[in-house]
Amino acid sequence: MQELIEKASTLVESLPYIRKFYGKTIVVKYGGSAMVETELKNNFAKDIVLLKYVGINPIIVHGGGPQIAEMLGKMGIKTKFVSGMRVTDRETMSVVEMVLAGKVNKDIVNLINKNGGSAIGLSGKDGHLLTAEKLMVENDSTILQAPEIMDIGHVGRVKSVDADVIQAVSKDFIPIIAPVGIGDDYEAYNINADLVAGSVAAAVKAEKLIMLTDVRGVLDNDGNLISSIKANDVPRLKNDKIIKGGMIPKTDAAVTALEAGVNKAHIVDGRILHSVLLEIFTDSGIGTQITL
Numbered sequence: 001m002q003e004l005i006e007k008a009s010t011l012v013e014s015l016p017y018i019r020k021f022y023g024k025t026i027v028v029k030y031g032g033s034a035m036v037e038t039e040l041k042n043n044f045a046k047d048i049v050l051l052k053y054v055g056i057n058p059i060i061v062h063g064g065g066p067q068i069a070e071m072l073g074k075m076g077i078k079t080k081f082v083s084g085m086r087v088t089d090r091e092t093m094s095v096v097e098m099v100l101a102g103k104v105n106k107d108i109v110n111l112i113n114k115n116g117g118s119a120i121g122l123s124g125k126d127g128h129l130l131t132a133e134k135l136m137v138e139n140d141s142t143i144l145q146a147p148e149i150m151d152i153g154h155v156g157r158v159k160s161v162d163a164d165v166i167q168a169v170s171k172d173f174i175p176i177i178a179p180v181g182i183g184d185d186y187e188a189y190n191i192n193a194d195l196v197a198g199s200v201a202a203a204v205k206a207e208k209l210i211m212l213t214d215v216r217g218v219l220d221n222d223g224n225l226i227s228s229i230k231a232n233d234v235p236r237l238k239n240d241k242i243i244k245g246g247m248i249p250k251t252d253a254a255v256t257a258l259e260a261g262v263n264k265a266h267i268v269d270g271r272i273l274h275s276v277l278l279e280i281f282t283d284s285g286i287g288t289q290i291t292l
């Protein structure tokens with residue numbers, strides 16, 4: 001009885017938020033480093049299914065960096081990153097596609113289905129969902145050397161997202177999108193999952209973009225959480241080397257989404273139980289919020 005009363009009061013407290021986001025789309029970036037531990041994964045899936053049931057449209061864009069690294073390691077293929085992007089030759093691209101569009105994508109589809117939802121997995125190749133163009137990156141400069149522009153193989157940036165494909169799937173299912181794009185040459189491109197999430201949120205005119213990761217949010221140099229950032233503070237924070245490494249594509253994705261009309265972007269700790277619901281169904285939210 002006590003448990004029932006607690007459940008009912010939680011539901012009553014959630015009602016204003018359900019009303020606020022009813023019919024709206026929320027893009028959730030599920031990072032490879034947040035996909036740990038069975039209870040956490042099942043709770044993530046339950047939260048996404050709950051959103052769908054109450055009339056909010058979740059779209060998942062997933063990563064899988066650690067899972068790619070594990071497979072490359074098993075196959076004895078060396079891997080390295082330049083400016084946060086994996087150098088991706090043809091052989092590495094096959095493994096990236098196999099892991100992201102195959103294993104990780106279908107594991108998440110299965111996880112959602114097992115927890116009462118109905119999900120469909122897509123990669124950029126499905127219905128021409130994600131087109132990509134080659135991304136050239138600047139390598140890290142040193143005191144002695146100016147940065148150079150580098151070709152790191154089959155690494156792309158998002159050229160276009162077909163929102164109609166996502167919306168068609170989203171009518172009846174929860175779309176689960178793997179960050180593999182297709183080039184003009186019909187070659188596969190490896191795209192950082194944060195950048196895909198930002199572009200997907202922009203294309204579907206999402207209400208929110210939530211990026212789940214393995215830190216509390218954007219931290220300052222003393223390790224304190226920065227709970228709120230304005231989009232135009234991002235260049236300064238990057239310049240001051242507060243935002244660096246894996247946080248760069250996340251804040252870039254947030255800015256892309258916000259500039260396209262997405263209301264808020266959030267970087268939150270995917271290691272906390274119910275992090276998605278805590279972000280959506282509370283006024284204070286968790287993690288770092290980025291707004292225009």
Ligand SMILES: Nc1ncnc2c1ncn2[C@@H]1O[C@H](COP(=O)(O)OP(=O)(O)O)[C@@H](O)[C@H]1O
Nearest residue numbers: 031032033213215218219242243244245246247
């Ligand atoms: N200012 C910052 N605050 C928090 N994390 C940061 C910051 N700058 C860089 N990072 C790094 O970004 C990482 C998150 O990005 P990443 O490893 O790509 O995660 P994901 O797999 O979730 O995309 C953190 O674990 C941390 O090492």
Ligand SMILES: CC(=O)N[C@@H](CCC(=O)OP(=O)(O)O)C(=O)O
Nearest residue numbers: 031032063064065085086192193
């Ligand atoms: C170009 C590039 O670096 N692509 C990423 C794609 C996966 C990803 O972004 O996964 P996380 O979100 O888990 O980091 C990679 O190969 O690791």
